[in-house]
Structure formats: structure tokens, C-alpha cells
Amino acid sequence: MIKLVGTGVWILAITLASVYFSLKMASAPKVDTAVAAREAAMEFVSGYTTTVPVIGEGGVSGYLLTKLAYKANKELAAKQVVPLPEMITDELYTLLVGKKMIDVGATGNFDLDAFRGVVKEGLNRRFGAEVIAEVYVEQIDYLTTASVEDPPQKKGVTLLKGEVPTVEQTQKSGH
Numbered sequence: 001m002i003k004l005v006g007t008g009v010w011i012l013a014i015t016l017a018s019v020y021f022s023l024k025m026a027s028a029p030k031v032d033t034a035v036a037a038r039e040a041a042m043e044f045v046s047g048y049t050t051t052v053p054v055i056g057e058g059g060v061s062g063y064l065l066t067k068l069a070y071k072a073n074k075e076l077a078a079k080q081v082v083p084l085p086e087m088i089t090d091e092l093y094t095l096l097v098g099k100k101m102i103d104v105g106a107t108g109n110f111d112l113d114a115f116r117g118v119v120k121e122g123l124n125r126r127f128g129a130e131v132i133a134e135v136y137v138e139q140i141d142y143l144t145t146a147s148v149e150d151p152p153q154k155k156g157v158t159l160l161k162g163e164v165p166t167v168e169q170t171q172k173s174g175h
Helices: 002-025 033-040 074-078 084-098 104-109 112-127 145-149 167-173
Strands: 042-056 059-073 132-144 157-161
Touching: 033 042, 042 074, 042 084, 059 074, 059 084, 059 145, 084 112, 112 132, 132 145
Parallel strands: none
Antiparallel strands: 042 059, 059 132, 132 157
């Protein structure tokens, strides 16, 4: 009988200890209020598909199609005189045509992180404030003029295809 009571007390003690430690370890994660406030001030801006002509060999040799999305500061974006998507499109033309950020002849040398950084830096410099926090690349394609004129013969080349998070995904992950 004493063994049975001892076993019962032992099981009770183990059960209480495991419940106590489970509740202690399962407490809510600590939220960094500064990071939460910064993320609450951000909005997701989907960019337009931008078609940039690639000029070479005495004329247009093809078209570069880009679709980018951005995480931007709501308050700073609202203060801009020119709407954000139009300003972004203009800056992309400046970067892709004026500075020739992408060399379609050497697609293996494309540095995505450098491209994102240059786009972010160029836009923020243009806005005069840190409006853009992140740049997401959804897709970058190159279509030759031959593929545009006679599609069954030749096809374009997808240089990069990325995934842009949805608004729900960015809110869940805290980004």
C-alpha cells in the first residue's frame, strides 16, 4: 500500500513539475516595441511592369521587362508630391537605361543584391528621405525584337523570377 501511495505521489510530482515548466517555457515571446512600431509604419507598394528598350547595334535589340515591389514608409510616401509608383518607374528608367545596370549579353554576371541596393539607394536619394525600406524583385525578363516580331520562332529569356511576399505574409512575419 505504501508503494502504491509513493508511486502516486511520485507521478503527481512529475506531472506538476512538467506542467509548471511547460507553462513557464511557453510564455509569449517578447515583442520589441521599436521594431513593431517601425513595421507598423511600413506599407507594401506593388510596382508596375516596366518595359525598357535595350538599345544596341544601331537600334532597339530587345526589351527588358521588370516588375518590382517595395516596402515603403507610409508617412514619408504620403508626403511625396509625385505618386510613388510613377517616381519608381522614372527611377528604374534612369537606372536601367542611363546607368545600364543590367547587361543582357552577360546574364550570368547579374548581381541581384547589388541591383536591389542601387534601386533602393537611388529612390531614397530621389525622395530625399528613407522612404523605401526594401526592394522585392518579382521578375526580370528580356525579350529580343525578333521574339516580339515573330513569337513562334524565338522566345525571350527570363533573367530572374522571384517571389514577392503578399501583404498578409509580410504582416505575419513581422517584416
